[in-house]
Structures are given as C-alpha cells and as structure tokens.
Amino acid sequence: MPRLYPFLFLLLGLLVANQASWAQQTEPTISGDFRNLRFEQFAQRVEAQTPYRFFFSPAAVDTVTVQVQASNLALIALLKQVFVHSSLQFAIDEATHRVFITPEYPLQTQIAPDFFEQAPTGTMLPAAAATTGPSRGNRLPATGTSEFRVYDIGPRQVAPASGRATITGTVRTAGTRSEPVVGAAVFIDSPNIGTATDRQGNYSLTVPVGRHNLNIRGIGIRSTRRQLVVHADGRFDLEVATDAAALQEVVVEGQKDRNVRGMQMGVQLLDIKTIKQVPTVFGEADLLRVVMALPGVKTVGEGSTGMSVRGGGTDQNLVLFNGATIYNPAHLFGFFSAFNPDMVKSVELYKSAIPARYGGRLASVLDIVSREGDRKKFGASGGIGLLTSRLTLEGPLPGAKGSFLISGRTSYSDWLLQRVPSPTLRNSAASFYDLSAYLTYDLNPKNSVSVTGYLSHDRFRLASDTIYEYRNQAVSLNWKHTFSPKLASAVLATTSQYDFSLTTTRNQYSASSFAYRLSQSALQADFSYLATTKHTLEFGASTLLYNTAPGDQQPLGDKSLLLPTTIQHERALESGVYLTDRFDLSPRFSVQAGLRYSFYQALGPRLVADYLPGLSRSENTKTGSSTYGSGQVLAHYAGPEWRISTKLELTANSSVKASYNRMRQYIHQLSNTTVVSPTDTWKLSDGYIRPQVGDQVSLGYYHNFKRNTIEFSAEVYYKKIHDFVDYKSGAVLLLNPHLETDLVNAEGRAYGVELLLRKNVGKINGWLSYTYARSLVQVNTATDVVNGGNWYPSNYDKPHDVTLVGNYRFSRRFNIGLNFNYSTGRPITLPLAKYYIDNALRVYYSDRNMYRVPDYYRIDLAVNFEGNHKVKKLAHSSWTVAVYNLTGRHNPYSVYFQTVNGQLKGYQLSIFGTPIPTVTYNFRF
Numbered sequence: 051m052p053r054l055y056p057f058l059f060l061l062l063g064l065l066v067a068n069q070a071s072w073a074q075q076t077e078p079t080i081s082g083d084f085r086n087l088r089f090e091q092f093a094q095r096v097e098a099q100t101p102y103r104f105f106f107s108p109a110a111v112d113t114v115t116v117q118v119q120a121s122n123l124a125l126i127a128l129l130k131q132v133f134v135h136s137s138l139q140f141a142i143d144e145a146t147h148r149v150f151i152t153p154e155y156p157l158q159t160q161i162a163p164d165f166f167e168q169a170p171t172g173t174m175l176p177a178a179a180a181t182t183g184p185s186r187g188n189r190l191p192a193t194g195t196s197e198f199r200v201y202d203i204g205p206r207q208v209a210p211a212s213g214r215a216t217i218t219g220t221v222r223t224a225g226t227r228s229e230p231v232v233g234a235a236v237f238i239d240s241p242n243i244g245t246a247t248d249r250q251g252n253y254s255l256t257v258p259v260g261r262h263n264l265n266i267r268g269i270g271i272r273s274t275r276r277q278l279v280v281h282a283d284g285r286f287d288l289e290v291a292t293d294a295a296a297l298q299e300v301v302v303e304g305q306k307d308r309n310v311r312g313m314q315m316g317v318q319l320l321d322i323k324t325i326k327q328v329p330t331v332f333g334e335a336d337l338l339r340v341v342m343a344l345p346g347v348k349t350v351g352e353g354s355t356g357m358s359v360r361g362g363g364t365d366q367n368l369v370l371f372n373g374a375t376i377y378n379p380a381h382l383f384g385f386f387s388a389f390n391p392d393m394v395k396s397v398e399l400y401k402s403a404i405p406a407r408y409g410g411r412l413a414s415v416l417d418i419v420s421r422e423g424d425r426k427k428f429g430a431s432g433g434i435g436l437l438t439s440r441l442t443l444e445g446p447l448p449g450a451k452g453s454f455l456i457s458g459r460t461s462y463s464d465w466l467l468q469r470v471p472s473p474t475l476r477n478s479a480a481s482f483y484d485l486s487a488y489l490t491y492d493l494n495p496k497n498s499v500s501v502t503g504y505l506s507h508d509r510f511r512l513a514s515d516t517i518y519e520y521r522n523q524a525v526s527l528n529w530k531h532t533f534s535p536k537l538a539s540a541v542l543a544t545t546s547q548y549d550f551s552l553t554t555t556r557n558q559y560s561a562s563s564f565a566y567r568l569s570q571s572a573l574q575a576d577f578s579y580l581a582t583t584k585h586t587l588e589f590g591a592s593t594l595l596y597n598t599a600p601g602d603q604q605p606l607g608d609k610s611l612l613l614p615t616t617i618q619h620e621r622a623l624e625s626g627v628y629l630t631d632r633f634d635l636s637p638r639f640s641v642q643a644g645l646r647y648s649f650y651q652a653l654g655p656r657l658v659a660d661y662l663p664g665l666s667r668s669e670n671t672k673t674g675s676s677t678y679g680s681g682q683v684l685a686h687y688a689g690p691e692w693r694i695s696t697k698l699e700l701t702a703n704s705s706v707k708a709s710y711n712r713m714r715q716y717i718h719q720l721s722n723t724t725v726v727s728p729t730d731t732w733k734l735s736d737g738y739i740r741p742q743v744g745d746q747v748s749l750g751y752y753h754n755f756k757r758n759t760i761e762f763s764a765e766v767y768y769k770k771i772h773d774f775v776d777y778k779s780g781a782v783l784l785l786n787p788h789l790e791t792d793l794v795n796a797e798g799r800a801y802g803v804e805l806l807l808r809k810n811v812g813k814i815n816g817w818l819s820y821t822y823a824r825s826l827v828q829v830n831t832a833t834d835v836v837n838g839g840n841w842y843p844s845n846y847d848k849p850h851d852v853t854l855v856g857n858y859r860f861s862r863r864f865n866i867g868l869n870f871n872y873s874t875g876r877p878i879t880l881p882l883a884k885y886y887i888d889n890a891l892r893v894y895y896s897d898r899n900m901y902r903v904p905d906y907y908r909i910d911l912a913v914n915f916e917g918n919h920k921v922k923k924l925a926h927s928s929w930t931v932a933v934y935n936l937t938g939r940h941n942p943y944s945v946y947f948q949t950v951n952g953q954l955k956g957y958q959l960s961i962f963g964t965p966i967p968t969v970t971y972n973f974r975f
Contacts, residue, residue, distance in 0.1 A: 078099070078125070079123060080096060080099055080120050080123050080124075080125060080128055081099075081120055081122055082095060082099070082120055083119050084117075084119065084120065085118065085119060086115065086116075087115070088115065088116075089106075089111040089116060089132075089151075090108065090111070092116040093106075096125070096128075100147075101147045102125060102147045104149045104151065105148060106151035107151075109812075110153055112813065113813075113859065113862045114132075114138070116132055118132055125149070137153060137291070138152070139156035139157075141156040141157040153272060158198045158199075195224065195288075196276075197274055197275055197276065197277070198277075201277065201278050201286065202279050203215065203217055203278055203282070203284040204282030204284035205281060205282055205284075206282075210259065210282055210283070213258060213259055214257065214258055214259065215256070215259055215280050215281070215282050215283050215284070216255065216256045216283045216535035216536060217254070217255045217256075217264075217280065217284060217286050217535075218252070218284075218285050218286075219253060219285050219286040219287040219288060220247075220252050220253075221253060221268070221288045222289055222290075223270075223289070223291075223292050224289040224290060229251075229395070229421050229453075230250050230251025230252075230422065231268050231270070232247060232251060232268075232395070232396060233246055233247060233398070234246065234251070234253075234271065235266070235267045235312075236264065237265050238265065239263060241258070242637050245580075248540070248578070250498065250530050252538065254535055254536060254538065256536075259281065260279070261280075262278050263275050263276075263277060263278075264276045264286075268290075269319055269396060270321040270322075270396070271290045271291065274291065276288065283535055285495070309752045309761055309763060310703060310704060310752050310754055311705070312697075313632060313640060313642050313707075314400075315402060315695065315707040315708075315709055315748060315750045315765065316400065316402030316403055316709070316748055316765060316767070317399065317401065317402075317403070318398070318399045319396065319398045320340060320396065320398075321396050322335075322391060322396065322421075325391060325394070328343060328867060336386060337394055337397050338380075338387040338389075340397075341397060341399055342357050343819075343853045343855050343869065343871065344399065344853075345765075345804035345806050345819035345820070345851075346765075346802070346821055346823065347399070347414075348821070348823075348848050348873060350364060350845075350846060350876070356380070356384060359399075359413040359414040360401055360413060360746075360767060360800055361824065361844065361846055361847065362413025362414070362769075362771075362800070362825075363844075363845075363846060364719060364721075365411075365715075365719030366411050366715060366742075366744075367415075367416060368408065368410055368411035369416045369418070370415070370416065370417050371389065371418045371420070371502070371504055371524060371526075372418070372420055372526050373502075373574075374502065374524035374526040374544040375544070375546045375570065375572075376522055376548075377548035377568060378522060378730070379522075381461070382461065382480055382508065382510070386438070386461075388484055388506045388522060389486075390457045390458070390459045390484060391440075392431055392433075392440055392457050393442065393486045393488070394419070394420060394421070395419050395420055395422075396418075396419050397416065397418050397419075398416075398419075399415070400414055400415040400417070401413075403693065403695045403711055404693065405588075405630065406588070406628035406630045406644035406693045407588065407590060407630075409646055409714070410624065410714075410716065411715055412713045412743075413744075420502065421455065422490055423453035423454045423455035423488065423489075423490075424453060425446045425450060425453045426450070429443075429445065429975055430442065430444075430974070431972075431973060431975065432972070432973055432974075433971060433973070434970070434971045435968060435969070435970040435971075436968050436969060436970075437461055437968075438459055438461045438462075439459070440458065440459040442456070442457040443455075443457075444456070451491055451492045451493075452489065452490050452491030453489075453490060454487070454488070455486075455488040456485075456486070456487045457485070457486045458484070458485045459483060459484050460482070460483040461482050461483070478510060478511055479510065479511045480508075480510035481508075481509055481510070482506070482509070483506070483507055484504070484506035485503075485504070485505045486502075486503070486504050487503040488501070488502050496531060496532045496533075497529070497530070498529075498530050499529050499530075500527075500528045501526070501528075503524075504522065504524040504525070505521070505524075506521065507519070507520075508520050508521075515556040516552065517552070517553045518551075519551045519552075520549065520550035521548070521549055522546075523547045523548075524545070524546045525544065525545050526543070527542070529541045535580075536580040537577065537578070537579050537580075538577070538578050539575065539577045539578075540575070540576045540577075541573075541575045542572075542573070542576070544571070544572045544573075545569070545572075546569065546572075547567065547568070547569040547570075548568045549567035550729065551564065551565045551566075552564040552565075553606070555607075558607055558609045558610065559609055559610060559611050560611065560612055561605065561606040562603055562610060562612050564601065564602070564784070564785075566599065566601055566602075566729075567598065567599040568597075568599075569596075569598075570594055570595060571594070572592065572594040572595070573592065573593055574590065574591070574592035574593075575591055576589075576590040577589050584634045585632070585633045586631070586633075587629070588630040589628060589630070591625070591628075592625065592626050593623065593624070593625040593626075594623070594624045594625070595621070595622075596624065597621050598621075598732060600619070600620065600731060601616070601784060601785045602616045602617070603615045603785055617785060617786075618656060618657060621653040621654075622650065622651060622652045622653055622716065622734045623653060624648065624650050624716050625650075626649065627646070628644060629644065630643070631643055638699040638700075639696070639697070639698050640696070640697045641695070641696050642695045642696075643693070643695075644694070645691070645693070646690070646691040646693065647691070648689065648691060648714050648716075649688045650687040650688065650714075650735060651683045652685040652735060652736045652737070653681055653682065653683060653684070654678030654682040654683075655678060655679055655682075656678045656684055656736075657676075657678075658676045658684060658737065659672055659674075659788055659790070660673045660674045664832060666833040667788075667790050667791045667833070668791050669788075669791065672788075684737060685735065685736045685737040687716070687740070687741050690712070691712045691713055691714055692710065693709075693711045693712075694710045694711070695707065695709040696708050703753060703754045703755070704751070704754070705752050706749075706751055706752075707748075707749070707750045708747075709746075709747070710745070710746070712743065712744065712745050713743070713746075714742070714743050715741055715743075716734065716735045716741045718733045718735070718739065718742070719731070720732065720789070721783070733789060733793070736790075738793075739789075739790060739795070740795055742771060742772065743771070743773060744772075745770050746767060746769040747767065747768055747769075749767075750763060750764065751764050751765075759809065759810055760807070760808070760809050761806070762806070763806045764804070764806075766801075766802070766803050766804075767800075767802060768799075768800075768801045770798070771797065771800075772797060773795040773796075773797075774795070774796045774798040775794075776796040776836070777792060780792075781793070794829050794836075795831070796827050796828060796829045797827070797828045797830075798826065798828075799826050799841075800823065800825040801824055802821060802822050803822045804819070805819060805820045805821075813858060813859045813860075814856070815859075816855045816867075817853075817855050818853070818855075819854075820851070821851040822849060822850060823847075824843075824847060825843065825844040825846050825847040826841045826842065827842055827843075827844045828840070828841045828842070836898055837897045842897065842899050844877070845876065845877060845899065846876070847876070847877055847899070848873050848874045848875070848876055849874050850873065851871075851872070851873040852870075852873075853869075853870065853871050853872075854868070854870040855868070862916065863917070864914070864915055866912070866913050867911070867912045868910070868912075869912075870907075870908070871908050872905070872906065873905070873907075874905055874906075875903040875904050876902065877900075877901070879895055879897075879900065879901070880895065880896045880901050880956070881893045881894070881895050881896075881947055882894050882895065903942045904941075904942060906942075907939060907941070908935050908937075909935070909936040909937055911933045911936050912931070912932035913931045913932070914928060914929070915928060915929040915931075916928045926973070926974045927971065927973045927974070928971075928972045928973075929969065929970070930968075930972065931968075931969050932967070932968050932970075933967050933968075935963075935964070935965055935966060936965055938964045938965050939963075940963045941960060942958045943960055943961040945957070945958050
C-alpha cells in the first residue's frame with residue numbers, strides 16, 4: 051500500500067497540471083502594444099493570439115482608436131480598457147469563442163433560465179412586460195430599452211375580435227437628458243404599417259396581433275428596433291439612444307429613407323448637431339444661416355438673417371418657436387439669429403406641401419422646437435465667444451414628472467463696430483440679449499402641459515445721436531391630452547409682441563421719439579385620429595387676433611418744433627378650420643389631401659378714406675372718409691386653402707412625389723430695404739390692401755444610394771401669387787396715415803429647380819445643392835403701371851445659387867467643416883441721370899430692378915476640438931476656431947450713391963471685406 055502513494059501523488063500532479071493547461075487554453079492571456087490602432091487592426095492582432103473571433107459593424111467602430119498596452123491580460127479585462135470611454139458594448143460567447151461588439155446594449159449570448167415559462171393563468175401583464183418570467187417577479191421596466199428582449203403588449207387573455215391591436219406610447223431619448231423625439235418613424239415591416247411621433251414624442255400604431263419587430267428611426271437617434279408580441283391594446287414607451295457615438299458629427303437625416311418613403315416633399319429637418327457644425331459669422335451657431343444653406347432658400351443680404359424661400363419675400367415666412375410667432379428673428383442688424391442654439395432641439399422647414407394645420411404665410415413655415423430640460427439631474431452648459439456669451443440651466447421638477455430649461459445670451463459687440471469701414475458705424479454702439487424658458491410637466495399618463503417664454507432685446511446707437519431699440523416677446527401654453535389609443539389632442543395658446551422705438555437728438559429742433567408695436571393672441575386646437583391602418587385624420591381650428599400701433603411720434607425737448615403724430619391703430623381677426631386625411635391606396639401609392647378654410651375680418655374702430663373709383667389712390671382722388679365703430683367689420687375675406695400630396699414608390703430606394711397647395715396671407719411687411727430691418731412695419735389687409743393668395747405646384751424625384759447613406763433629390767416648382775404687395779415710386783412707409791396711396795397690389799410668379807446631393811454618414815459627410823430660381827413681379831392694373839406693365843425681377847430674384855457644406859471627422863474629438871456659397875447678385879434700380887424742371891433738381895432712374903449688384907460668393911472654415919470623453923469629469927468642453935469669409939471677398943452689403951464734383955457716383959459697402967477669425971469655448975456640466 052505505501053508503494054501506491056508515489057503513484058497517486060504523480061497522478062494527482064498530472065491532473066492538476068492538465069487542469070491548469072486546460073484553463074490556460076480556455077482563458078488565454080494577451081500581451082502587446084495596441085496603441086494608435088484602428089479597432090479593425092486591434093481585432094486582427096487579438097485573433098492572431100487567441101482562438102476568439104470578432105463580429106461587429108465597421109460603421110460602428112470607425113471612430114474607435116485603441117490606446118492600450120497589455121501584459122498577460124484576459125480578454126474581458128482588455129476589452130474593458132478599450133471601451134472605457136465608449137458607448138459601445140461587448141459580449142463574449144465562451145462556447146463558440148465569439149466576441150460581439152454592439153452599440154449601447156450588449157448582446158445576450160445565453161437564454162434566461164425561465165425564458166420559456168408562461169405567465170400564470172389569469173395574470174394580466176402590463177403593456178410593456180417581457181416574457182422573462184413574470185411569475186418570478188423579474189419583469190422588465192415598462193419602458194422598452196433593449197433590442198434583444200421580447201416585450202408583451204396588452205393582456206394575453208383578451209384577444210381583440212378584429213385581430214388587430216393599437217399600440218400607443220412615447221419615444222424619448224435615453225440617459226439623463228431624456229426628452230421626446232419629434233418626427234421619429236415608428237413602423238413594422240410586415241405588413242408595412244407605420245406612423246411618426248408628434249411634437250411630444252407620442253405615437254399610435256394599429257397592427258395585427260402577433261409577433262413583430264418595431265422599428266424606430268429618427269433624427270438625432272440611432273436606428274433601432276424592439277421585439278414585440280402584441281396580444282391586445284396597450285402602451286409601450288420607448289427609450290432610444292442618441293446619435294452620440296460621433297460627437298459633433300453632421301448628420302442631416304431623419305429616418306434614413308425618410309426622403310423616399312415619407313409623404314412630405316419640400317421639407318427639411320435639421321437637428322442641433324448639424325446646426326452647430328456649419329461655420330457661421332463670429333463663430334456663433336446660427337440656425338437661420340444653416341437653413342439658408344438649404345436648396346431653395348436664399349439670403350437677402352450679406353450678414354442678414356432675412357431669407358427668401360422659393361422667390362418669396364421675407365414676410366412670407368412664418369417663424370414659430372414652440373408654436374409662438376416671432377416677427378423679427380434677428381439680432382445686431384441681422385448678423386445673428388434671435389435663437390440661442392443651446393435652447394434649440396430641431397428645426398423643420400416646409401417649402402411646399404405645407405400641412406393644413408399651418409396658415410397665414412405664402413412661402414414657408416419654419417418650425418423651431420426647443421429641447422426639454424434634463425429630467426434626472428441638474429446641469430449647466432454655455433459658451434464664451436468673442437462677441438457673445440451664453441448660459442443654460444436645466445433640471446428635473448419635483449416628483450420627476452417634468453423638467454425646466456432656462457437659457458440666456460448676451461453680447462459685447464462694440465469692438466466689432468470699430469472695424470467697420472463706415473464712419474457712422476465706427477462711432478456707434480450696439481448690444482443685445484435674449485432669454486428663453488421652457489417648462490414641461492406630466493399631469494398623468496394622459497395629460498401633459500408645457501410652457502414657453504421668450505424675450506429678446508436689441509439696442510444700438512448710430513453716430514451718438516440716434517438710438518434704436520426693438521423687442522420680441524412670446525409666451526405659449528400647450529396642453530396635450532390622449533382620449534384613447536386612436537384619438538389625441540393638443541391645445542395651444544400663444545401671445546406674441548414685436549415693437550421698436552427710435553430716438554433722435556441730432557438736431558434739437560427736430561428731436562423726437564418714434565414707436566411701433568404689433569401684438570397678436572392666438573388659440574389653436576389640433577386633433578389626430580387613427581381611423582384605420584390606412585387612414586389617419588388630422589383636424590382642428592384656430593383663431594388669431596391682431597392689434598397694431600402703426601406709429602407714434604412725439605417731440606423731445608422744449609425746442610423741438612415737431613408736432614405729435616399718431617397713426618390710428620388697426621385690429622383684425624383671422625380664423626381657420628382644417629381637415630387632413632392620409633390614406634394608402636396601395637403599399638406603394640399614398641395620398642394626403644387636406645383643406646383649410648380661413649376667415650379674415652378687419653375690425654374698427656377706424657376712419658377709412660374714400661377715393662374716386664377707377665383711379666389711382668392719392669390725395670387728389672380722395673373724396674371723403676367713412677367711420678367704423680369698435681368691433682365693426684370694415685373688410686371681410688375668406689376662402690379655401692387646398693393641400694394635396696401624392697407619393698409613388700418606384701423601388702425600395704426611389705420615389706416620385708407631387709403636391710399642390712394654396713395659401714392665404716393677411717398681413718404684409720413694409721420695408722424700404724430687402725434685408726430684415728428693425729424699422730420694418732406690418733400692414734393688415736383692409737378694403738384697399740387685399741390678402742395675398744399663392745398657388746404652388748411641385749414635382750420631385752428622390753433616390754437613395756448605398757444603403758440609404760447617400761441621398762439625391764430633384765424638385766421643380768411653379769408658384770403664382772395674386773395681390774402681392776409692391777410700392778409706388780417714392781413711397782413713404784413711416785407715419786403715413788394713408789398707406790393705401792403708396793401701395794399697389796401686384797401679381798407675382800416664381801419657378802425653379804432644386805438639386806440636392808447629401809451624404810449622411812462616414813468621416814466625410816455634408817451636402818451639395820444647386821438652385822435655379824426666378825421670381826418676377828408685374829404691376830399692370832387699371833390704376834397703376836410699373837415698367838410699362840411688363841414683368842420685372844422682384845427684389846429676391848437671384849437665379850443661380852450653389853452651396854456646399856462639408857465636414858471631415860478625423861476622430862471623435864477633432865473635425866473640420868467647410869461652407870461655400872455662390873449666388874447671383876440681387877436686382878437693383880440705378881439712378882441714371884440728373885435734370886432740372888422748374889429749377890428743381892430731379893433724378894432719372896432706370897426701370898425698376900433692371901440692374902444687379904455683383905455676384906456673391908463666400909468660403910467659411912471651422913475646426914472643432916473636443917475635450918476627452920471621460921464620463922466622470924466635472925465639465926465637458928470644446929473649442930471652435932472658425933474663419934468667416936476665408937478669401938476676404940468684398941461682397942456688397944448695400945449699394946449707395948453720392949454726388950462728387952457734380953457727378954453722381956455709386957459705391958459698394960462691404961461689411962465683411964476681410965477674413966474674420968473667431969474662437970468660442972463651449973462647456974457643459
């Protein structure tokens with residue numbers, strides 16, 4: 051027996067050694083220097099040392115650079131170091147030696163032990179409970195967060211007789227900055243049924259009972275899916291990952307095939323990441339300038355935020371901020387937009403096929419939506435630049451049922467004026483600020499309210515003796531209610547006010563102050579009803595009360611000889627009702643038809659001048675006046691506004707769309723310039739100034755390439771405008787008690803072609819657009835004729851426009867952006883000669899808009915540097931270094947004329963005649 055001991059010890063040693071050897075084979079260690087390697091190279095080197103094989107999407111890891119040195123590390127420890135600052139996840143299947151790399155959520159390599167267990171009889175599962183053992187109490191949360199789990203919708207034992215069930219819910223972003231996702235596509239593939247989330251991120255979808263993959267695609271989020279087993283009607287809220295893997299990347303996309311499969315045409319949707327990437331003047335992210343880089347949208351002047359859409363005037367654009375109208379969306383002579391970029395979530399521009407819920411403007415609707423505040427923790431962000439600084443505070447409300455967001459911005463821009471060529475501007479001063487606040491609160495699962503407040507103020511002084519001030523104020527209250535899974539409503543109440551004042555003390559005998567004000571109050575109710583899987587109804591009503599104080603001038607000082615002058619106020623009521631029905635005639639052909647019927651009443655009290663019929667209105671043809679009492683209707687207009695859109699999917703990657711819409715506009719901007727000016731006034735339609743009516747037809751072709759990563763679109767349009775407001779020669783617009791004598795109703799027409807090529811993903815991305823557009827005006831009535839009654843270019847006629855916006859991402863922390871723009875010079879009327887009549891000097895002008903200013907082109911460059919992406923750090927920061935007008939091009943801001951030695955000479959004023967470098971520091975706590 052003792053002789054067996056050595057043999058047993060030997061056998062035991064062999065077993066231990068074999069066990070250690072087997073363990074070493076199953077858990078190999080890795081050594082090597084993996085610094086400065088792309089992930090693909092890293093994976094190849096690890097595969098050469100171990101039996102493991104990697105599986106991943108190249109697009110998901112294209113920005114990952116490995117910076118790791120390993121010495122006998124296990125694979126799991128090595129991968130934790132590689133992805134320590136990344137949102138990518140990994141899962142290892144030891145049985146097959148496979149490593150799976152996925153975004154946001156790790157792949158489940160094993161089935162849960164109780165996966166196949168069924169719910170106990172009579173147990174009613176919540177809408178979003180999963181099939182992972184409800185009897186053991188380990189149900190998933192009521193919010194779907196994972197692609198790899200199966201969610202039950204509705205009670206299992208209550209199967210609907212129709213065989214269909216309705217899923218409702220809200221799509222929100224995951225993480226601390228949880229907020230609704232607007233305009234996200236929510237759909238199933240088989241059968242092809244889908245919808246889109248509304249402004250609160252809510253959706254409603256009726257699908258057959260059974261197993262489905264629910265796809266979610268939207269702007270600013272990663273395309274994802276959820277696996278569902280639908281038993282009956284139920285609620286399914288979703289949390290989706292933001293597109294944060296590539297920080298500061300320009301991605302101008304909703305769902306990747308939105309341009310092909312969506313009903314809308316002539317619509318552009320931008321998120322704030324795109325807006326912050328495009329280089330702009332002074333380094334300040336400017337959403338209006340990015341919008342003006344889109345096809346069919348043109349700037350009306352160097353440095354101005356005024357825009358012309360498809361040949362329309364600046365007043366023909368409806369600018370909304372959370373539903374409230376903003377009349378002058380500009381700061382500092384038009385160099386800045388009036389919206390703080392830290393407040394904005396997304397911007398949607400409608401150029402054609404404008405939804406029936408919008409009314410009141412002819413050319414476009416620019417719908418700006420603010421983001422929600424952080425619902426989970428308090429935070430702060432901001433930026434410090436050469437001209438402006440901004441600060442944003444946000445956090446949850448008590449009970450975690452809502453959030454607040456407060457943002458402010460101010461300027462210190464006087465130093466800039468010292469570098470402007472104009473002597474008048476060099477002796478001037480300017481400043482502005484804006485404040486925004488947004489509060490949202492969920493009363494219960496079916497009711498939520500949100501409140502928005504907005505205030506902007508500008509003040510500048512010209513040559514030390516003239517002070518301009520103007521303000522925008524807006525408040526909106528939105529109440530959203532869900533009646534049932536198929537019927538929801540939103541009630542919006544808003545009030546907006548724009549006013550400006552001018553004070554001049556240049557001459558003590560003419561010192562005066564001038565003030566103007568426009569205010570409106572509106573109430574709108576919108577409803578959406580999912581009638582069937584093929585019919586979606588939207589309907590509602592709105593009413594809007596205008597109140598204007600066209601002008602009030604008062605003398606300043608005891609020596610002023612000016613008499614007080616007050617122009618009588620104007621009031622009007624604009625109302626409308628609408629109905630839209632979208633129906634799918636086949637899986638490839640869809641139609642959306644809508645009708646908006648608008649009503650307008652010009653109200654007293656008012657004293658209205660009477661003129662001889664059939665003659666041009668003037669002081670010489672005035673016959674008397676008529677008096678209207680308070681609330682009495684002095685003019686009434688009404689009419690239908692048709693909206694029709696069709697879509698035909700030719701293939702899975704291409705489609706053709708057509709649309710027709712009629713719009714009516716009852717308020718008109720009066721300006722002596724083409725750019726947005728603080729002294730612009732607004733005139734309400736009355737018995738003499740009829741409302742503008744516009745008809746537009748559009749046809750478009752859309753095609754996507756390379757798995758929806760490259761988009762191409764071509765749209766043609768023709769637009770005709772009736773009763774377009776134009777001016778008589780020498781028109782006086784301020785303090786004119788009879789404006790109708792200087793205004794004429796003209797006819798307008800516009801037509802053009804818009805081409806867009808856009809690359810959405812990858813290290814190189816951006817878009818290239820070309821627009822050919824004409825905008826013409828004709829004044830040929832029985833009483834008034836301009837240019838002999840012939841068609842002539844409007845102030846916004848710029849036939850050719852080319853824009854390139856490109857970005858190159860070197861890494862997650864470093865990227866560069868380029869912006870190039872070329873356009874035809876705008877039309878201008880030139881003085882040709884001087885002459886005397888009865889010893890009075892006269893100027894002979896060319897036909898209206900017969901000549902053009904020089905063509906315009908500009909190149910901008912911006913470089914963005916991100917700080918490190920450590921999760922646990924006090925503040926995340928970035929630097930933006932930009933150069934505006936890189937080539938120093940002397941683009942004309944204005945053209946003016948002066949008499950020099952008895953000769954009339956023309957001059958061009960260029961505000962930005964040299965490259966302008968800027969540096970901005972951004973931070974977020």
